Amino acid sequence: MDTKLYQYMKELHTFIEYQAEKLKSLEKNVYELQQEMTRIKERPPLQVGNIEYKFDQLKVETLEGTLNIGLNPSDLDGVSDFTVDNQNIQAPFSPKALFRRSMDIETDLREYLESELPNIYQSTKEKLNLQLDDSYFQFIKDDIQKQLPTRIQNHLNSLPEKDRENDEVVHSQVIEKTKTEIQHGVYLFLEQVQKQIREEKE
Numbered sequence: 442m443d444t445k446l447y448q449y450m451k452e453l454h455t456f457i458e459y460q461a462e463k464l465k466s467l468e469k470n471v472y473e474l475q476q477e478m479t480r481i482k483e484r485p486p487l488q489v490g491n492i493e494y495k496f497d498q499l500k501v502e503t504l505e506g507t508l509n510i511g512l513n514p515s516d517l518d519g520v521s522d523f524t525v526d527n528q529n530i531q532a533p534f535s536p537k538a539l540f541r542r543s544m545d546i547e548t549d550l551r552e553y554l555e556s557e558l559p560n561i562y563q564s565t566k567e568k569l570n571l572q573l574d575d576s577y578f579q580f581i582k583d584d585i586q587k588q589l590p591t592r593i594q595n596h597l598n599s600l601p602e603k604d605r606e607n608d609e610v611v612h613s614q615v616i617e618k619t620k621t622e623i624q625h626g627v628y629l630f631l632e633q634v635q636k637q638i639r640e641e642k643e
Contacts, residue, residue, distance in 0.1 A: 573634065
């Protein structure tokens with residue numbers, strides 16, 4: 442047999458053996474991946490029940506991250522009307538104006554928390570004859586701040602249609618309702634703390 446032909450056949454044989462080993466390895470990997478997929482599919486699905494939160498029942502829960510639903514404030518520029526079935530329906534307020542109104546209310550309420558919440562906390566502690574450290578105050582403050590946007594939106598939605606067109610009426614009503622909720626919420630929370638302390642002593 443020709444030497445060159447022999448050498449070629451030998452190299453071809455070596456290459457085929459290498460390819461066969463590689464194919465076996467790949468088949469093994471595919472089989473393992475299929476097994477893993479089968480195990481994953483057989484796992485029970487993860488179900489998360491409804492999460493309900495009441496403003497007057499402050500609880501310790503940790504939620505982290507940013508969740509943007511719907512319109513982003515930066516997307517509101519230039520949006521002033523909606524089109525339905527090729528008919529322009531002019532909104533009484535642009536989404537940007539509504540967003541600004543909510544933000545103005547939230548800003549005032551945050552200032553209220555900074556200036557008045559320490560007094561509310563202290564006077565409520567005195568009424569209930571409670572001796573607590575500042576960790577409770579910080580928790581209450583953080584919890585209320587997280588809930589402000591939702592509470593403001595709920596109050597805005599609950600206003601009669603005729604009142605929604607007057608910015609001053611909207612502003613004052615929503616702020617007063619939320620202030621009342623804050624005071625009531627602080628009292629209920631500290632009252633619950635007082636009950637727990639009593640139960641621990643008994």
